[in-house]
Amino acid sequence: MTNYICFSVALGGLLFGFDTAVISGAVDLVKTQFSLNTVSEGWLVSSGLAGCILGVLATGALSDRIGRRKTILLAACAFLLSGIGCAFAGGINWLITARLVGGVGVGMASVVSPMLIAEFAPADKRGRMIAYYQLAITIGILLAYFSDALFLTLAQDGIILPAYFRNEVWRPMFLAMAFPSVLFILLLLKVPESPRWLIAINEKEKALDILRRIRSASVAAKEFSDMVEAAARNTGRRMSLFGGAFRIPLLIGILLAVFQQFSGINAIIYYGPSIFKAAGIGGSNALIFQVIIGTINVLFTIVAIKWSDKYGRKFLLTTGLCGIIFSLVFCGILFYTGHTQGVLLLVLLLLYIACFAFSLGPVTWIIINEIFPTPVRVQGVSVCTMALWMAVWVVGQFFPWLLEKAGAAVTFWIFAGFSLANFFFSWKIVKETKGKTLEEMEGVFISPH
């Protein structure tokens, strides 16, 4: 049952990845069709991100009130609505609004999916189970590339697709998201509510009942009594996230989130193909590069699935960061010295992606979702996830500008500099969380007040 829950909830990650990547194949088509000026194009691309911010805010407000289960169902509905809304958009404003709704789904799912997995997972498998969520994100990104390419081919061949979709092929690209969304909704219907949340709202019987369904009798009884004890300990304590007691988990969560993005991951995923092309590697087909990057990203996430509970989060973070820093510094040197015309650049960028995929990608999400105690978990996770989305925005906004003004070498070195800071932070400040229950974590992170 725990595997079923983890699999179903992780689909939120797949839709997150799909939604954020699908736009890369559709944007030029939409631009041409609606003769968009730069302002409208900016809106089309950034509406998803604006929706994310709204989605994170909504989850912070909703999830403690209506529960994790209903919140994630709302996220799934937002994905479905967005897929259908974009596909049948009557004009550009409609399309932008539908993208915004999809963004709300991404924002909500990015808070509630990994958090729900963390709350359901047994302590010794929590790392691997949250890493499945990251795996789903990477698969979602890859699927979006494939499905964009598939619809382009189908439209060119002139078969199967009805004329409405054939002539405006961005429509089925967005509609494709509706299918996993329906699957997500159907699977979620059987996912129970989080026992930790039920105990927090004093529905102990229901919580015990669910624990008995997902664990053996003895483990269920032990986990139940730990959760009740932790809840009792926290009752009456002043539980304000910004009250000072939570400054360590907040610092760790926010900085890891921002550092994840300031490693330049999305710049490399989305600009990587043009970097390869500019460097004269291979043919002119951007899809091939997207697929190479995407596949490495998927495959190396499996390392984190295997190792995060075995060797620990800190080990993955610090070793991954060594590889990331190495490849960024050397990419910078290649650009600085003008030696970009070779296979070395490709190898270095793939090394970067591989290292990100087994470290910063999954481990950031794992840690953010396990360091806050239940009464402030949603708020804590929302604040850190919000920091992550804002950092996505900052990189998206400034990367092209940096590239133009300072050049590729300096841009790579700036990403390397942030990753070096992350290395020392992860090594010296981040605490190991492997194997501890969420309740035990309180003793590690929370300053007594």
Ligand code: BGC
């Ligand atoms: C990050 C995303 C990124 C993805 C790539 C996630 O952990 O939060 O910004 O696009 O990994 O795999």
